[in-house]
Amino acid sequence: MDLLEYQVKEWFGKMGIPVLPSQRIDHPTDLKRLKIRYPIVLKSQVHADERAKAGGVRIVETTIDAIAAAQNIFNLPIWGELPEVLLAESKYDAKDEFYLAVVLDTALCRPVLLGCKESDIDWESPGEKMQYVVVEQEFSPFYARRLGLKMGLQGALMQSVSDIVEKMYQLFVQKDLDLVEINPLAVSAAGQVMALNGKIRVNPRAINRHPEIAQMAAKIANRNKISxxxxxxxxxxxxxxxxxxxxxxxxxxxxxxxxxxxxxxxxxxxxxxxxxxxxxxxxxxxxxxxxxxxxxxxxxxxxxxxxxxxxxxxxxxxxxxxxxxxxxxxxxxxxxxxxxxxxxxxxxxxxxxxxxxxxxxxxxxxxxxxxxxxxxxxxxxxxxxxxxxxxxxxxxxxxxxxxxx
Structure with missing residues (x-):
């Protein structure tokens, strides 16, 4: 079961992973009561990865433009899925963008930490650009720092990224997940890091062990027409x-x-x-x-x-x-x-x-x-x-x- 971005951001915020000020939009008129400053980014809350290319992500600078954009996005199917919710989020100026993930490797039967100094990449992409660390024993911050070193990070940025990886792993274990992904992790000119987008995949065998997730799964089952x-x-x-x-x-x-x-x-x-x-x-x-x-x-x-x-x-x-x-x-x-x-x-x-x-x-x-x-x-x-x-x-x-x- 994959979570929508606004749900992912809620979990990230609770874990202390830095996320931007945001607000859930259930109807275009909700933008009249927006609590965050313009310019903002409006994002369609669907499961498809190609939202931006399909027109499901818009940057707007006024309330009038935001309402018009929201009306269009609510009526824009992406991969046949219409959003029931939009996410309004503050715009962020990034100097660099990274990729981070914690994934369950079904071949190794172990969690694997993934990192790349490029954001436009898939976690299954082969090649030398993607760095990985297999968590072979009980987790310690050593694993997160090792990934940062393999990515070529140094100083304060190295510490910030490894802290985020450690929190991603904690979330991975606490919620019985198959995947926790940040794509991209943005870095500002001042060195501040921010999770601009993320993905969380819950192991279906573990859903009933978590009442909160079971409730979310029931809503998804009632809403989605999947085979x-x-x-x-x-x-x-x-x-x-x-x-x-x-x-x-x-x-x-x-x-x-x-x-x-x-x-x-x-x-x-x-x-x-x-x-x-x-x-x-x-x-x-x-x-x-x-x-x-x-x-x-x-x-x-x-x-x-x-x-x-x-x-x-x-x-x-x-x-x-x-x-x-x-x-x-x-x-x-x-x-x-x-x-x-x-x-x-x-x-x-x-x-x-x-x-x-x-x-x-x-x-x-x-x-x-x-x-x-x-x-x-x-x-x-x-x-x-x-x-x-x-x-x-x-x-x-x-x-x-x-x-x-």
Whole structure:
């Protein structure tokens, strides 16, 4: 369960993490009674990460402009979600912006501290820019200072950032969280630090241990129209959207990029899964290819899915096993398509979505050859390197009659 920004800021404030003066806006007329000084930033309170690009974040300097902007934002759907609340916040002049996070690494089964001296980055982004420290034993301020050192911080800034990381970890443990993120952590010219935006993801297994969180979850469940699949697999790795094109990706960034590309091409995304990490409901260790097989079966059990668009780039573990997983999926017996996501108890005929693979990276050369050899007939399995081409093919196939085997 992901919290909205205004809820995140409330938790940050209670923990002593510096946040700007802000005010919750339930209706545009609330801005007539604003208690913070202009200029302000109005922010749409939705779960999508691309609010600014979609027009959900506005800087305004007068009450008249603020009311007009609020009216527009309240009526602006972002990823199909309309905000019920806006956040009005003081404008902050930042000299530098950092990224900080505490995340539960499902592969290591340990909390990991993350930090980067750039803010426009995803916590799953690989590369040398992202610094990390694994909390291997009982937490101490040493871990936070070690992250600051790896980020290249010094002096008062080093102390300020490590203090914030320590408080983020305390919040992480107290509330049984999967993720605490500050993006960005702004640094003013005077060296003052401020959490301008944040994300908190609650472990769904821990919701009922916290009455406050359980109450929030009940409100979200009543308000949001999310699919049963998203409830079962967890918000962290699955997106419940009603459409004909199911999407699989190996990272949050590639998943969101693919979703945007499908929308922009006139397609309608369906259930979408990030296979990079284990699903929240997994009770036993599993591999990337295990998650691929499970997701393929889940998508095939949804009769609305006509095409499965797979966007893998970079590297994936157990790559040699992927053609075997796909081969088993294409030839699987109909009874094996039963899953908790099925809407009926019996599958009278096998629903086999067409598949479009976008494989980008030198490691996929042998895999492409094996997958090409599996193609039993035209349009059943298409392999390309370019994402736009893959999306165009998926949108085209989604308009054809459903394929059954």
């Amino acid at each position: 049963r699949t998203n409830n079962i697999l967890g918000d962290g790795n699955g997106l419940g959207v009603y459409g004909k094109i199911g999407i699989l990706a190996n990272g949050t960034g590639s998943l969101l990029t693919t979703l945007d590309a499908v929308f922009n091409a006139g397609g309608k995304p369906g259930l979408s899964f990030n296979l990079r990490h284990s699903f929240l409901t997994d009770t036993t260790p599993n591999t990337f290819c295990d998650r691929l097989a499970t997701s393929l079966r889940n998508l095939a059990s949804d009769k609305s899915i006509q095409v499965i668009l797979i966007n893998f780039l970079g590297t994936i573990p157990d790559l040699s096993q992927m053609p075997k997983v796909v081969a088993n999926f294409i030839q699987v017996d109909p009874q094996e398509l039963k899953s908790p996501l099925s809407t009926t108890s019996k599958n009278k005929s096998r629903h086999l979505p067409r598949m479009v693979f976008r494989l980008a990276g030198t490691d996929f050369q042998d895999t492409k050859k094996h997958l090409t050899a599996l193609n039993p007939e035209s349009d059943t399995l298409i392999i390309v390197e370019n994402l736009n081409e893959a999306v165009a093919q998926a949108v085209r196939l989604a308009k054809l009659p459903a394929y059954k085997k």
